[in-house]
Amino acid sequence: MARMVGSQKSNASLSSEQPTGPESSQAEASQNYEDEIFYKNCRAAYLTVFKSSLENIKSKEQLRLVLQQGGRNPSQKTVNKYWTLQTTSLNFDDFCFILRQEPPIRETELLKAFAKIDTDNDGCILHSELSKILTTRGEKMTLDEVSAITELAEVNNDGKFNYYKFCKSYMTFSEQCLKNAVEKLDANCKLKCQQFGSQHKTSSEMAESPLSTSLPKTTRKIGVGPTLKRDHCKSYSQGPSVPSCKICVSSAISMGACCKKDSKLLVASTTKEWHCAQSRGCFFFQNNGEIISHKYELFLTQKSAVCITIKPVKLSQREGKSTPWLTVDTALFIIKGTEDNLEFMSFTELHNKETYGWRGELEAGIYWLVPFTTGCRFKKVKRPPEVEAKLIYRDGNGDFTLTREFRAVLLEIFEMIDLDGNGFLSLEEYNFFEMRSSGEKCDEEAWAICKENFDTKNSELTKQGFVDLNFMEASERGGDLSSLWMTLQSIGYNKALELNEACPFSIHVFAEKCKPRIKPICLETGGEQLKNAICMSVINKGDAKPMDHREQLNIHTYKSDTRITAVIENKSESKTIIHVNSEKNKNCVNSRGLDAFAVEVAPKSMMICHHVMPLNDKEEWLYNCAYSILS
Incomplete structure (x- = not known):
């Protein structure tokens, strides 16, 4: 959109809730099965090159080789895309992510590429012609590499290269390599039990231990290193025997239906006379599968009793449409201090239906409010929709016009990015949208031109102005919608105009003795702030179970009515x-997408192992997890 404003310079249905019945359970089971197969194939390919999933890729050559084992045929451009000048190594999770991004080569694509140089259209190419093309165009091959291909007996046809046979042979060989790798993995019990990787990078969930230099104030204030109750050690159990694995700790927690439970979060009645500040925000997926969101600064002028809440919001344009994000779990972590000296205060643990909140007393000062979702119910959608929606059409006069569906979506987006909810877009609010959709900001000069050409009020863009601004992009490009589709997808819409990769939420801050101020600061991942805060919340509120007699390795489990971490x-x-x-x-969904995996925990550190929630919150669910130290 900033680019669009810049060009002005030069020119002057589902129900409202996700289904939770048998169909939902079957869909989730099918998705989990696909994930298991995908990660199994990833590990099989990885272990043909490396001895362990814990070994890292340390060169471009290794990256190319392991991608080939994964059924890809990476070009130098593709390798350079993932191995930049700043890259020193890639881990197994990185490898899985790359395979998600790079589709396997298909026989039809190979045939199509060869057919372009088959002048006789007989399925064969002269050796001399093929050699000339492969050694002079694109990523040039050496003569020896070309000869290795043309001299293959099964594809040589009287001095011609039979590319139909080559493509068939190539695909058969690729499939057989993967099949052999999977069979080798299945036959090796030791490797089979050591499942590494997840839908999220393990490294992104690491945090320094409170024993090290991170979070100095927290370690003094809260007293990390909770007292280990000896009765916890009694829950050790001997699970099924696994080579090189020793069952050290198991946790079994039976949970009731979440929909029947609400903790004592009373907002409306007790805070009716309190001062209130509010803001909206959104969770978005990055291309690498990470979740980003708005982060906020809260300012209190004096010590006061405070109530802070967060919940998903239903957009007004969504009547009769699917709103899957309403079942997404949300939380806010309250942190005080600077980036180098953070003090974890608390998080929104109480809840009433979909609203989560925290009540307590805060001193005067500045605080960070960092939104969080476990990722259990907010996952990147893998399948594209079958039908693509229309965005514009030509009316009776031959002029471009927005479709009703696209206009409604633009109004939804306006509602999502109108963070203060006043019905208008300020430059600051608009730039959050710009940074998300185009990576650019709209400067004061461009904003002034925007105000001259589109409807505004008090220097803020109206809904109609926002719609007209987007319509101009389509009409000025002669109906080219590629840029608009990129914008829509960055905001979480698919080609059917379904909002399935974003979760809009609202935050309210009530203060008894002063008027709170809340301001969106950035749009990014929670980073080390959030990882440390989650770990601290679990360590301080959860149960601790030691995995060794010296209590150097501990499993901390936090249980609420709606999730276990x-x-x-x-x-x-x-x-x-x-x-x-x-x-x-039983009846569980976890943040990693795997029921069995392994993680490497660095010395003097703590790691988020996983988050688990009920698949169907109207039914009971059972958490049963065993932790083993691998020798």
């Missing part, structure tokens, strides 16, 4: 590999 704390001087098995869970 496990954190692994490693106090020792050496790294530890933990195998996690939650295959006995």
Whole structure:
């Protein structure tokens, strides 16, 4: 949109809730099965090159080789895309992400490429012609590499290269390599039990231990290193025997239906006379699968009793349309201090239906409010829609006009990015949208031109002005919608104009003795702030179970009515590999997308192991997880 304003310079249905019945359970089970197959194939390919999933890719050559084992045929451009000048290594999770982004080569694509140089259209190409093309165009091959291809007996046809046979042979060989790798993995019990990786990078969930220099104020204020109750040790169980694995800790927690439980979060009645500030925001997916959101600064002029809430919001244009994000869990972590000296205060633990809140007393000062969702119910959609919606059409006069559906979506987007909810867009609010959709900001000069050409009020863009601004982009480009589609997808819409990769939410801050001020600061991942805050909340509020007699390795499990989070704390001087098995869970969905996996925990650190929630919150659910130290 900033580019669009810049050009002005030069010119002057589903129900409102996600289904939770048998169909939903079957869909979730099918998705989980696909994920299991995908990660199994990833590991099989990875282990043909490396001895362990914990080994890192340390060169471009290794990256190319392991991608080829994964059924890809990466060009130098593709390799350079993922191995930049700043890259020193890639791990197994990175490899899985790349395979998600790069589709496997298909036989039809190979045939199509060869057909372009088949002048006789007989399925064959002269060796001399093929050699000339492969050694002079694109990513040039050497003569020896070309000869290795043309001299293959099965594709040589009287001095001609039979590319139909080559393509068939190539695909058969590629499929057989993967099949052999999977069979090798299945036959090796030791490797099979060590499942590494998830839908999220394990490294992104690491946090420094409170024993190190991070969060100095927190360690003094809260007293990390909770007292380990000896009766916790009694819950050790001997699980099924697994080679090189020793079952050290198991946790079994039976949970009731979440929809029947609400904790004592009373907002309307007790805060009716309090001062209130509010803002909206949104969770978005990045291309790498990470979740970003708005982060906020809260300012209190004096010490006061405070109530802070967060909840997903239903957009006014969504009547009769699917609103899957209303079942997404949300939370706010309250942090005080600077980036280098943070003090975790608390988080929104109480809830009333979809609203989560915290009540307490805060001193005067500035605080960070960092939104969070576990990712259990907010996952990147893998399948594209079958039908693409129309955005514009030509009316009776031959002029471009917005379709009713696209106009409604633009009004929804306006509602999402109108963070203060006043019905208008300020330059600051508009730039959050710009940075998300185009990566550029609209400067004061461009904003002035925008105000001259589109409807505004008090220097803020109206809904009609926002719609007209987007319509201008389509009409000025002669109906080219590629830029508009990029914008829509960055905001979370698919080609059917369904909002399935964004979760809009609202935040309210009530203060008894002063008027609070809340301001959106940035749009990014929670980063180290959030990872440390989650770990601290679990360590301070959860149950602790030691995995060794010296209590150097501990599993902390936090349980609320709606989710269970496990954190692994490693106090020792050496790294530890933990195998996690939650295959006995019932009616559960977890943030990693795997029921069995392994993680490496660095020395003097803590790691978010996983988050688990009920698949169907109207039914009971069972959390049953076993943790093993891998030798």
